[in-house]
Each structure stands twice: as structure tokens, then as C-alpha cells.
Amino acid sequence: MHCYYHAVAILEKSSTKSISIDSRRLVCTNLGRSAAFSLNPRREITSLTTRFVMVGKYLTVYEFEQKKPIIGISSFVHDKASVIGDVKIGEGCFIGAGAVVRGDYGIIEIGDRTSIQENSVIHARPDDKCVIGKDVQIGHGAILHNCSVKDFAVIGLGSRICDFATVGAWAIVGEGSVVSAKSNIPDCKVAVGVPAKVLRDVRQDEKDLWSSYKKKYTELAKRYKTGLKAL
Numbered sequence: 001m002h003c004y005y006h007a008v009a010i011l012e013k014s015s016t017k018s019i020s021i022d023s024r025r026l027v028c029t030n031l032g033r034s035a036a037f038s039l040n041p042r043r044e045i046t047s048l049t050t051r052f053v054m055v056g057k058y059l060t061v062y063e064f065e066q067k068k069p070i071i072g073i074s075s076f077v078h079d080k081a082s083v084i085g086d087v088k089i090g091e092g093c094f095i096g097a098g099a100v101v102r103g104d105y106g107i108i109e110i111g112d113r114t115s116i117q118e119n120s121v122i123h124a125r126p127d128d129k130c131v132i133g134k135d136v137q138i139g140h141g142a143i144l145h146n147c148s149v150k151d152f153a154v155i156g157l158g159s160r161i162c163d164f165a166t167v168g169a170w171a172i173v174g175e176g177s178v179v180s181a182k183s184n185i186p187d188c189k190v191a192v193g194v195p196a197k198v199l200r201d202v203r204q205d206e207k208d209l210w211s212s213y214k215k216k217y218t219e220l221a222k223r224y225k226t227g228l229k230a231l
């Protein structure tokens, strides 16, 4: 197991969309370029090629058998989260402390502005995928296994979304609920319970409220990059 380092790169010509981190190299995937960097004793990134300006801090992002996570440059990943292997994380995402996003024998895809809150676990079956759309909110301690969650959905805290299940766009899964294997929560429905059953339609005022919370998480992703300091 290797230890990797997170860095935010601001390319002089600033067309970089995503980066992946190797133990001593930063790779701008859309440009096919890379830059070496080094660390001071406080594990801050200090030197790099002149093409890049970087700020950064220690993070646990792991390669697994040559598969490396690709993380949007504006996304925040807490240094106590684990992001492993074949994982793509879009822009503006927030990955909280203790979250595990594990793409070892499967693939994980996470869309832009999605928040994966503390202690959530995302995993996929061998040669399969767990796909989470954009603007999705995954509450604290949720488990998503080899499932599909569409754009704007809310996964309540502590809930479980099991193999081959689908949660539709704008749907809300109540806290502690279990969306059982192969089941489908349609778009714009609230589902609760174990196993989760549809309760009602999602109202417009709920969409507005959740949109405001999601916006806050995207703002938090930005604030955490500079505002979080280990003491």
C-alpha cells in the first residue's frame, strides 16, 4: 500500500479539469502532462515544475494494481477518507472524513457536486460499477453497494442501497432505510423503511430545500481546501 498526496493544481493556462496523484507525480489527465513535486517535513507540497502552482496537504488516495483515482480539481477529499483504485470523482464534490470509496475489483463513478458524507462506504462488485450522479447528497454513514443513484437524489443518513438497486433522479431515501437488492425507487419519489417503500412524491419545496443544502456542500468543498487546518 502506498501513501499518496493530494494537490490542487492551477495550471498557468488553467485548462486542467482533473488530476490524479501518484506518490511523487501529479498528472493532468486531460493534458497528458505530469509534474514532479516534493514535500517539506510538514508534508506540504513545496517544489514542482514551473508550469504548475500547487497548494496541498496530506491525503490518502491510493493506487490499486495500477488503477489510480481521478479526482476533479475543485473537489475536496478529507485526509481521513480513503479513495482507492478505479474511482472517478467529478468537480465540486465533498468527500468527508472516514468515507471509503473503494474501486479495487469494480469501478466507482461520482458526478459533479456530489457530497459523500462522513463514514459512508461506496463499493462495487467484481467487474461491475457503482455509479452516483451529479448533485447527489449521500448522508453520513450510508452504504452504497454496486448500485446506481441518479442526479439530484438524496440518500438519507445511515441508509443502505444494495446490489443492482436504482435510486431515481430527485428521489429521497429516508434515514436508516434499506433499498433492497435489484429494487428501483422511481424518479421524484420519497422512499422509507426496511425494505424501502415509496411513501409519496417529492414536493417542489423539498427540491428547493435540498438544492440549497447541496449548494452549501459545494461551497464547503471550496472552504475546506483552504480553511481546514490540522492542529
Ligand SMILES: CC(C)(COP(=O)(O)OP(=O)(O)OC[C@H]1O[C@@H](n2cnc3c(N)ncnc32)[C@H](O)[C@@H]1OP(=O)(O)O)[C@@H](O)C(=O)NCCC(=O)NCCS
Pocket: 117, 137, 138, 139, 140, 155, 156, 157, 172, 173, 174, 175, 176, 177, 190, 191, 192, 193, 194, 199
Ligand atoms: C424521508 C423524509 C422525506 C420523510 O419525511 P415526511 O414525509 O415528513 O415523513 P413523516 O415524518 O410525515 O412520516 C410519514 C411516514 O413515514 C414514516 N417514516 C418517515 N421517515 C422514515 C424513515 N426514515 N424510516 C422509516 N419510516 C419513516 C413515518 O413513520 C410515517 O409513518 P406512518 O404514516 O405509518 O406514521 C424525511 O424524513 C427526510 O428528509 N429524511 C432525510 C433526512 C436525512 O437523512 N438528512 C440528512 C441527509 S445528509
